[in-house]
Amino acid sequence: MAPRTDFPPIRACLFDMDGLLLDTEDLYTLCINLILEKYGKSTLPWSIKARLQGRPGPEANALFHEWAQLPVEESDYHAQLTALQQQHFPTAKPLPGVEKLLGDLGRTRWWDINDQEGVRNGDKGESGGKKQQRVHIALATSSTTSNFTVKTSKWTELFSVFESHRRVLGDDKRILPGRGKPLPDIYLLALKTINDSLEAGEKPITPEECLVFEDSVPGVEAGRRAGMRVVWCPHPMLKKEYEGREPEILAGRMGEAGNVDVHQLGEIGDGWADYYADLTNFPYDKYGIVVPPAEVELDAAMKENTKDELRTQDAKIATA
Incomplete structure (x- = not known):
């Protein structure tokens, strides 16, 4: 079939961890x-x-x-x-391209900050006259809390880009037993954590506005069944193991969840998923993502914005 080309810009990126962010x-x-x-x-x-x-x-x-x-x-x-x-x-160490990718996506929060005149940075039309938007991110990993802590012990600053209420881990009680990947629950929950914490008035993010980053075959199927776009970045040996079957993997049609409603799965060549050898030089333009220049990190409002988010996050956790 002809691949779809009229996708909306990506507003949320949902990440697996093992083998995708870290070399575990x-x-x-x-x-x-x-x-x-x-x-x-x-x-x-x-x-x-x-x-x-x-x-x-x-x-x-x-x-x-x-x-x-x-x-x-x-x-x-x-x-x-x-x-x-x-x-x-x-x-464990970050895999190639991960540190820059997470840093770039984290920096997109600058689009939501108002300048001294109260004008939102993303509404100024710095890029071709188009309004720019923040890309929200969440973590969706099968690693339990204890394993996550051990694996990320030396990379707490890197993983701080994932706000604690936007981390869905393998022992999350909201995921029912037997409902892990390749079922879509973990990614649907990750999206919910984002939508539940959007600023008042911000339009909820839809599944097709999400980009799932995965290395595993069951994970790709989980993302596809959630109705989301997928980036597949596998270990070289996994890629070799499934050589010739890449189109089936990208469509989520490897049968990892057994007999399921085929309408939940993708179609071969439908354009919803892409393969990358690694995450270096990630093509933001392809997904409608615009990253502000690195110098915006010097904006004092960026640091204050981070403090505000942490205070809001703490308040939501306290009242949950």
Whole structure:
């Protein structure tokens, strides 16, 4: 089919974390392989790892144990794995392009700030006479709170761009058991956290105004089933594992959620999803995103705006 080209500009970006923002996928593999080696098992192949990526812990563990057939109780395996992860996760680093991408998107909040005359920066028509808009961001990861804390311990400033009430983690009670990726719930909830915290009078953001950033195949399906556009940026070995099936992945048609209503899925070549080898030199123009110049960070109002957001955030949490 002909790809759609009349998309509205992106107003929200929703991010996975593992393997997309941080290089944790290889750390996961390292920890698992250390245990497999201990019990004389072969290393984890990408054909299995691909099925584990992006899923909530309980579901991923069930798939893993069905394949591995380890001679230990699952509780013992989990204890060993947790100890290894606590050792290795703090070494996680941002993947190429991530720091600039998050910094650029965070800077778009400048469009919503008023100047000394009370005129909103985004209404001045600095770019081709068009009004510019902030791109809101949220995190949607299957990592639990404890794992998130360990993985991001050295990158708290980088992840501060995700306001705490716009972080949906793997143990979020609002996601019902069994409703993790590849189901769309986590991304629909992430969008809700944004819409619930928009300024009064700001029009709610629709799914098609959202851009999901994912590395996993189940995650791409979750984004597509949520009715959102998707950026797929997989590990090179995952890309190799599914070579030739990229159009199906981008359409969310790999069957990761089993038999579902096909109307929830995309169509091959429909233009709703794109593949990128990494996130360097991200093409903002393609998605209608305009990033203010770096010098706006020197605007005193940017720092005050951040303080105001934190105060508002604290107030909302206190009354929740």
